[in-house]
Amino acid sequence: MQLSKDKLIDAYTRMKKIRVFEETMRDEFAKGTVPAFIHLYIGQEAIASGICVELNDNDTIASTHRGHGHCLAKNSNLERMTMEIFCRADGLCEGKGGSMHIADLSVGMLGANAIVGANAPIAVGAALRQRVMGENLVSAAFIGDGASNQGAVFEAMNLASVLKLPVLFVFENNGYAEFTGVDYHCGGGDIAGRAEGFGMPSYKLDGSDFFAVQEAAAEAVERARKGEGPSAIECYAKRWYGHFEGDPQHYRTKEELETIRKDNDPLIIFRQKVEEAGLVESSELDIIDDDLTSKVFNAVEKAKNSPLPNVEELTTNVYEKGSY
Amino acid sequence: MTVKTYREAIIEAMILEMKRDEKVFVIGEDISGGRGCEDFEGEAAGGPMGLTQGLWDEFGAKRVIDTPISETAIMGAAAGAALSGLRPIAELMFSDFFGVCFDQIYNQAAKFRFMYGDQGATPLVIRTMIGAGIGCGPQHSQSPYSIFANIPGLKVVTPSNPYDAKGLLISSIRDNDPVIFCEHKALLGMDGEVPDESYEVPLGKGKILKEGNDISIVAIGQMVGVVQNCIKSLEEKGISAEIIDPRSLSPFDDEMVYDSVEKTGRLLVLDESNPVCSFGSWITSMVSEEVFSSLKAPTKVLTPPHCPVPAAPNLEAAYLPDVETIISASENLKNYS
Structure with a gap:
């Protein structure tokens, strides 16, 4: 553990913000205030945070339909992101994207994506800035175990490898592709091994352990910045809730859910490690908890009280203004 | 004013725009044609129809990027590059191949501006070959421009002669939305008067x-x-x-x-x-x-x-x-x- 205290606090804040935010979204969804459906990131907080603490605003990420955690880990604007989930006029996407299509280009968040696996080639494209313009840049794609079976992901890995592009293929193995278990849907069962077949270094690690993710990310990012090409990081961490909110989860047992929440809570694991090592006081983290609870509460209240888009905006921004 | 072919007009437009703007690059299958391989000797083919001939010699491998046969990766990488500030020209060798990569075109590139609230532009040109007439058969001869034109967010152009091919391609490269540039394969050898200098033929003007x-x-x-x-x-x-x-x-x-x-x-x-x-x-x-x-x-x-x-x-x-x-x-x- 060589991280500075500031970085540890930063990491914890990102993870905890995701947890508080998603628990709040869960409550709001149950109350019926959230339009359409949402896919919660709880249980996987250490993955997005472990990757994104190694990136800066110029670096890019391409996210998934389960994208709230990626947005927050990449430091997207909390209030405008919340407004987007509530489809409000002042949301990051002016209410036209919603939960599954949030983007915040100002921090290199290239968008959640509701087409499974489609984000991988897009992340490769952002990485072309290193080759074409000589920019110092890393681009990460978050890819679920379900998406790992998509042709787009294979093509993206091969192209990144052939062109030696600075890409991190972050496989989030959360155990299920919608309702179908990874033990059923993944031929060979070894996602990281597939990536190795494309000629890139790969890691396979516990995705509920922030430090495991962050250490792998740091190595992969360093290689990418030096122009040594892509890496793959397979992180195993089961999601705590359904594919979407409202999913009755008939495909897994109550015992499984109890076990992962007891033994694989990324926040508890992080707290234990830093407190036992005497790096951060428990009371300092408690203060962060309280602060985030009120920040998220305020963001949600503000979003719910802000206006929906004007109907006149229905056909705007299909093309550049004045060009069509 | 000189007489040039439709093919030469297209190449000239790309060269002029690549010289003008360092963010413009070309990506596709065999667009240099062998140059990427070690121990390459000989002249780069410039694609099976010679539509990128000379680009590699002028701009090198950083901006003339040969790819594996992976249309989804090409279109997706071009979309992602455009969203993050570059101006890609992606070659879809035959328009018939849109069937293996359309997600990246119509769910991704075409929708970025709208679904991300106008945060960024998608200045992407997809150059692709259409048309019947030279005996290529069912999977290399189609003209799917009606399908492209059906998609909000895409622009579609169909040049019929060398002059328009050059001017429309320059306009397409400078445009800030995804443009599907349909090159007709039966017209590649067509001659016509084409000015040497750069000029635009505006999109949307008949x-x-x-x-x-x-x-x-x-x-x-x-x-x-x-x-x-x-x-x-x-x-x-x-x-x-x-x-x-x-x-x-x-x-x-x-x-x-x-x-x-x-x-x-x-x-x-x-x-x-x-x-x-x-x-x-x-x-x-x-x-x-x-x-x-x-x-x-x-x-x-x-x-x-x-x-x-x-x-x-x-x-x-x-x-x-x-x-x-x-x-x-x-x-x-x-x-x-």
């Missing part, structure tokens, strides 16, 4: 190739050349045709067509796409809605029949609308009562 009073004929892509071969025969039959090349399908110069139909009262559209939901049927539908009272005869669309493009030369010749069909359709419209 061109009246010949004025006339009896019938408006809108011809798309390769059909422009076919209808020009009909002009003399039509005049001999006392039919004065006004011929319009829309040049862009999306955006489409509907005003030019309405004005023409208001003058002539008759409309014939020549379209190489499949007849069901063809772009031609959209033009006639708009004309019926907007200038119905000017019509002296029903509108007419000539397309190939509703079948794939055949390989056999005699079948392919029968597939495409020809001079006789166009003259006969024009006579029917003129004599309608």
